[in-house]
Amino acid sequence: MKVPKSLEPLMRDGLVDEVIRPLKSGKEAAVYVVLSEGVVRCAKIYKEANKRGFHKQALYMEGRKVRNSRQARALEKGSRFGRKEQEDLWQNTEVDALYRLAAAGVRVPRPYHFLEGVLIMELITDEEGVAAPRLNDLELSSEQALEYHGRLIVEVVKMLCGGIVHGDLSEFNVLIDAEGPVIIDLPQAIDAAANNHAARMLERDVRNLADYFGQFAPELLSTSYGQEIWYLYESGNLTPDIKLTGHFKGRDKEPDLESIMREINDARDEAIRRREGRDSE
Numbered sequence: 586m587k588v589p590k591s592l593e594p595l596m597r598d599g600l601v602d603e604v605i606r607p608l609k610s611g612k613e614a615a616v617y618v619v620l621s622e623g624v625v626r627c628a629k630i631y632k633e634a635n636k637r638g639f640h641k642q643a644l645y646m647e648g649r650k651v652r653n654s655r656q657a658r659a660l661e662k663g664s665r666f667g668r669k670e671q672e673d674l675w676q677n678t679e680v681d682a683l684y685r686l687a688a689a690g691v692r693v694p695r696p697y698h699f700l701e702g703v704l705i706m707e708l709i710t711d712e713e714g715v716a717a718p719r720l721n722d723l724e725l726s727s728e729q730a731l732e733y734h735g736r737l738i739v740e741v742v743k744m745l746c747g748g749i750v751h752g753d754l755s756e757f758n759v760l761i762d763a764e765g766p767v768i769i770d771l772p773q774a775i776d777a778a779a780n781n782h783a784a785r786m787l788e789r790d791v792r793n794l795a796d797y798f799g800q801f802a803p804e805l806l807s808t809s810y811g812q813e814i815w816y817l818y819e820s821g822n823l824t825p826d827i828k829l830t831g832h833f834k835g836r837d838k839e840p841d842l843e844s845i846m847r848e849i850n851d852a853r854d855e856a857i858r859r860r861e862g863r864d865s866e
Contacts, residue, residue, distance in 0.1 A: 591630045600698050621705050629704040631676050679772040689747045692767045712763040721756035730801035737766050743825045750775050750783050754790035756797040784815050809833040
């Protein structure tokens with residue numbers, strides 16, 4: 586097949602031996618199956634900012650570290666240089682998160698190389714050795730839903746113990762390989778300690794999982810793992826092997842109904858955009 590222009594530098598450097606086939610293409614990136622250093626892997630080619638569809642980047646950019654004051658000023662002004670710096674920061678966030686999470690034992694694709702907007706990483710496969718399906722493409726039994734939900738909650742806890750919140754976790758960015766769920770797509774990952782929206786995003790991630798798996802195991806719809814996890818994190822009692830109850834009585838304060846409705850509406854709008862994006866692919 587014709588080699589995408591973005592992969593040509595990696596082929597010249599010997600990081601990619603052969604481009605085997607396209608795997609998927611979305612608003613954020615195009616992914617190809619490649620032979621890299623003699624091993625079948627995948628190459629994620631990030632699309633330019635003006636060709637991507639991810640909304641509300643400002644919420645996710647809060648708290649991200651910049652190299653120097655010049656970069657900070659450029660990001661604030663939104664100049665051409667600033668947009669380029671923002672794009673680099675966006676891409677590097679995913680790369681850094683993958684390295685950190687893989688080292689912490691979180692089930693994410695193992696990264697290998699990142700060069701000129703292309704990330705070479707592990708190809709996640711199913712039991713037959715072919716590219717693993719996304720969670721939303723599967724029909725689950727109640728038992729499978731409970732098992733996968735429980736395993737993903739464990740991964741969310743391990744991520745937060747490492748200081749990271751996915752920020753966009755749902756059935757659309759979880760693959761199911763031969764051993765179970767694998768979390769993908771982390772360019773919007775946030776620093777739990779540096780981003781003021783971290784609690785809301787963590788709770789939304791967990792609610793997305795409950796809503797999806799609740800179609801197959803309705804008892805999950807009444808759980809409140811997100812609030813429980815964040816409370817334990819804030820109080821310094823969250824550990825990777827902690828036993829959760831799935832229920833949280835809350836603090837002695839009135840719920841912020843306006844914020845709750847805003848989050849529900851945002852999640853609904855994002856789900857609609859995602860479905861429209863899949864339909865157009």
